Amino acid sequence: MPGLTIGDSLPNLQVDTTHGKIKLHDYVGDSFTIIFSHPGDFTPVCTTELGMMAAYADKFAERGVKLLGLSCDDVESHNKWIKDIEAFNNGKKVTYPIAADPTRDIIKQLNMVDPDEKDPDGHIVPSRALHIVGPDKKIKLSFLYPASTGRNMDEVLRALDSLQKAAKHKIATPANWKKGEEVVISPSVSNEEAKKMFPNGFKTTDLPSKQEYLRFVNV
Structure with missing residues (x-):
């Protein structure tokens, strides 16, 4: 197994986020949930991606879908960075939580480690990964992009619509x-x-x- 992948159960980790501490299974509840990682706070592509997630938040909410961001930076860093994301995104608020993972343990368990990139201190960093988790707490779909390529949110939304229709x-x-x-x-x-x-x-x-x-x- 290459790590957490389609069909695997999401580990019920407790994570520290900009909305406080949450347990992943409690957060998912009975909903589809999108968990997405970004290589680092205060970086260009990630700022556009989290801004676009905020812009699409209402579309995801219409489908009963929750969002959860993640990187290895701490919550204090996330809260400062959110101001930049919202400013770049014409004031559109970041309403979803962003989890912190300074020990790099969460990205390992969620199979979100970039195989090539390292931070300036030589530590592993998150890949640009995205898991769509079903109400049964299992991974339904995963996207994985290199650091140089930002996600297409229309494709994420399209894939989500497909998954929800196929579930019915x-x-x-x-x-x-x-x-x-x-x-x-x-x-x-x-x-x-x-x-x-x-x-x-x-x-x-x-x-x-x-x-x-x-x-x-x-x-």
Whole structure:
């Protein structure tokens, strides 16, 4: 195993944050939760990323999703940095907590260690990682970017919409899918079952193999 990954349970760690001490399982509760790490406070790409998370906070909240940031800097540093994030983001408030990890223990347990980068003292630093955690406290999806590449929040939101829809229906989302577009029915669902599950009907794509596996439906 490469470390915490899709399908693994989130460890129930207690973390110190800008909103006080929290236990991860209590924070997740019955919600989807996005836990994202950044290499360091007062750095350029991270400032834009946390600002964009703040800008998208309402969209995540509409979907019942919680946010939790993380880096190895302490809470005092986070609180000072938040002022820069909000100033850069035209005053949009950072309403989500940011966890501190000065011992580097949390990033190890959450599989958020950058394999190459080190701080000036030679200590490990967080990767630009993001886990989407389900209400069952399991990792549903992970993104991992190098320090030089900032995240695309539209893709995070799109992936979240896909996960939440797949959690409710036996479907999957095709390439480049966006919320509101057709989805595909899971191969594990027979045509007979699909007719019952989707009474408004579905479309089966005619393929050279004549296998009826590519079935589109609106849900």
